[in-house]
Amino acid sequence: MSPRRAKAVVGRVGDDPATALREHLIDAAERLTAQAPITTITTRDIARAAGVSDGVLYNYFSDKNELLVAAMLRQYRRLIDEFQKLIPEPGTGTVEENLASIGGALFALEGEFVPMIAGLLVDPALFHRLFVAIHQEPFGIDQLRNPLTAYLEGEQRLGRIPADVDRGAVAILLMGSTSVMALAAQFMPGAPNVGASGVRAMVDALLRGLRPGV
Numbered sequence: 570m571s572p573r574r575a576k577a578v579v580g581r582v583g584d585d586p587a588t589a590l591r592e593h594l595i596d597a598a599e600r601l602t603a604q605a606p607i608t609t610i611t612t613r614d615i616a617r618a619a620g621v622s623d624g625v626l627y628n629y630f631s632d633k634n635e636l637l638v639a640a641m642l643r644q645y646r647r648l649i650d651e652f653q654k655l656i657p658e659p660g661t662g663t664v665e666e667n668l669a670s671i672g673g674a675l676f677a678l679e680g681e682f683v684p685m686i687a688g689l690l691v692d693p694a695l696f697h698r699l700f701v702a703i704h705q706e707p708f709g710i711d712q713l714r715n716p717l718t719a720y721l722e723g724e725q726r727l728g729r730i731p732a733d734v735d736r737g738a739v740a741i742l743l744m745g746s747t748s749v750m751a752l753a754a755q756f757m758p759g760a761p762n763v764g765a766s767g768v769r770a771m772v773d774a775l776l777r778g779l780r781p782g783v
């Protein structure tokens with residue numbers, strides 16, 4: 570016999586009662602992370618936001634941090650999905666425009682994610698749990714790197730990028746540069762070579778190494 574649907578999720582359809590309540594708790598935690606520093610959120614805060622008793626959380630999560638990590642991973646999943654949608658098709662536009670667009674998308678993703686990470690620095694245990702989670706399936710660096718290397722491979726087949734260019738190295742250069750820019754934007758507002766202009770300058774420098782005979 571399946572569990573009864575709690576009042577808090579009566580209006581939720583498509584999930585079994587247990588899944589519905591678990592997702593409802595993540596919804597509540599996610600809303601709270603947008604309203605207050607994540608390290609200040611308590612179990613009681615989440616329970617009240619979800620309209621359940623405090624103990625209900627422990628029926629679905631081992632502790633508060635597991636729930637908070639689930640909420641942050643959901644946010645990160647959305648950022649990844651948005652980034653992947655912005656990868657251009659090989660052969661469209663110019664390589665320079667496309668790499669600048671990809672760099673801008675990476676910078677936007679990091680710009681959303683870095684503040685989330687920065688807020689966890691005062692809680693090393695929570696920071697570690699999130700760091701480990703985002704480097705495991707179904708997440709991991711390949712969620713960002715693979716679409717980028719696939720684009721570069723397509724451009725190589727079309728002859729718009731030299732065939733001997735190391736796609737993985739180009740991807741890491743783009744990802745690393747935009748990560749540094751996002752950190753600078755977070756911790757050093759007004760730093761030079763950050764944002765759209767910084768991405769364009771980085772892509773221009775990178776292309777000098779991709780152009781034959783340069």
